[in-house]
Amino acid sequence: MSAMFTHVVLGCNDPEQSAAFYDAIFAALGIVGQRHEASAYYGTPGGGMFMINPPRDGQPATHANGGTIGLAAGDEGAVNAWHAAGLAHGGTDEGAPGRRDQPYAKLYGAYLRDPVGNKLSCFTTNVEEAA
Amino acid sequence: MFTHSYLGTNDVETSRAFYNATMGVLGYSPVEMSHGTVYPDGSGTALVIATPVNGEPHAPSNGHTLGLQAPDYVTVETWHQAGLANGGTNDGDPGFRANSPGNMYGAYLRDPDGNKVCVFAPNVGPNTGRGE
Numbered sequence: 001m002s003a004m005f006t007h008v009v010l011g012c013n014d015p016e017q018s019a020a021f022y023d024a025i026f027a028a029l030g031i032v033g034q035r036h037e038a039s040a041y042y043g044t045p046g047g048g049m050f051m052i053n054p055p056r057d058g059q060p061a062t063h064a065n066g067g068t069i070g071l072a073a074g075d076e077g078a079v080n081a082w083h084a085a086g087l088a089h090g091g092t093d094e095g096a097p098g099r100r101d102q103p104y105a106k107l108y109g110a111y112l113r114d115p116v117g118n119k120l121s122c123f124t125t126n127v128e129e130a131a
Numbered sequence: 132m133f134t135h136s137y138l139g140t141n142d143v144e145t146s147r148a149f150y151n152a153t154m155g156v157l158g159y160s161p162v163e164m165s166h167g168t169v170y171p172d173g174s175g176t177a178l179v180i181a182t183p184v185n186g187e188p189h190a191p192s193n194g195h196t197l198g199l200q201a202p203d204y205v206t207v208e209t210w211h212q213a214g215l216a217n218g219g220t221n222d223g224d225p226g227f228r229a230n231s232p233g234n235m236y237g238a239y240l241r242d243p244d245g246n247k248v249c250v251f252a253p254n255v256g257p258n259t260g261r262g263e
Contacts, residue, residue, distance in 0.1 A: 003200055004159070004172040005133050006251045011194015031132070045232035048132035055194040064192035066139015066183035067246070072132060072175075118192065123134050125175070 007049040008069055010118045011061025015040070017090055017115050018052050024089040025112070026050075028081035029073055029122070063117035073124040076108045082122045083110040090115040099127065136197050137179045138246045139189030143167055145218055145243045146180045152217040153240070154178065156210045157201060157250070180242075191245035201252040204236045210250045211238040218243040227254065 012018035019040040023033050026042045034041045043049040050069075055061050073079045080097050087093060095111030100123070109123035140146035147168045151161050159170040159178075167181025178197075183189050201207045208225045215221060223239030228251070231237060236258065237251035 004157075004170075004176045004178065005136060005198060006200045007196075007198035008133065008136065009194070009196040009198070011192065043132045049198075049232075050132065053194070057193070059193055061194035062190075062192055064139055064190055064195060064246075065185070065187055066137070066181070066189040067192055067195060068135075068137040070134035070136065072134045116194070118195070121134075 003046075003048055005048055006045075007051065009051050009053060010069070010114070010116070011055045012038075012052045012116055013054065013061050014115065015052070015054065021086060021089045021091055021115055022050075022052060024085040025071075025082050025091070025120075025122075028085045029071065029078055061116050063113070063119065068111075068119045068121055071120065071122045073122050075124055075126050076128065079108055079110050079122050079124055083112060086112040086114075086120075094119060095121075133176055135177045135179055137181065138197065138242070138244070138248075139183045139191075140167065140180050140242075140244045141182070141189045142243065143180075143182065149214060149217045149219055149243050150178070150180050152213040153210050153219070153248075153250075156206060156213050157199060189244055191247070196239075196247045196249055198237075199248065199250045201250045203252050203255070204258050207236055207238050207250050207252050211240060214240040214242075214248075222247060223249070227258075 015038040039053045041051045091112040097110035100107045106127040108127045154170045162169040171177040219240040225238040235251045239249040
């Protein structure tokens with residue numbers, strides 16, 4: 001089975017503001033964005049794509065309660081950089097970088113809200129054990 | 132790129148019926164939790180459908196769509212039918228989508244909680260005898 005997710009779309013109300021936020025947080029993960037009209041795209045077809053658009057129904061974008069998008073980071077430094085980049089570009093803190101171990105995995109992650117209020121997380125499983 | 136996607140629900144049993152049917156078509160099996168259901172892909176990615184952690188009612192986003200991958204056109208069609216038969220509502224019939232990379236074959240549903248989900252298969256040529 002290939003990748004589970006083809007793409008994730010989130011709405012935006014101010015495309016420039018949201019694209020600035022996503023440009024910054026994806027840059028921290030080594031992913032460069034592209035713009036097309038009011039949309040911004042990150043990643044590649046086949047490897048998973050993330051995009052932001054004003055909602056197609058013409059109504060304002062709203063965030064869910066209960067929805068979270070989880071992004072993958074290569075290491076703890078990338079998680080820290082992701083969180084800091086988001087806070088510096090219109091995001092709000094929803095959980096500082098830190099260990100969030102689960103019974104099945106040692107995890108390090110952080111949470112942000114984007115400028116619309118959409119909830120995002122960023123996790124790495126490449127956790128260094130304390131000496 | 133993605134570790135997981137978490138969608139909210141207000142009714143674990145109803146959403147589980149919908150996702151067991153639709154994710155089952157795509158080959159994923161459920162792992163049941165008290166507050167929801169997880170569908171792992173076996174390589175570190177998972178879809179989670181659960182009640183919101185803050186205890187407030189689930190509310191769908193306007194503007195959010197979650198895209199799932201199907202191997203072929205008939206799986207897209209089977210996924211759409213399974214969703215309609217298990218509490219979902221139609222948000223786009225199976226067909227080629229000119230706005231997708233490579234004019235892929237896809238379909239859209241709303242789950243029982245109003246979350247917008249879609250499935251796409253690679254374009255391998257005309258869908259002779261079915262759909263478009």
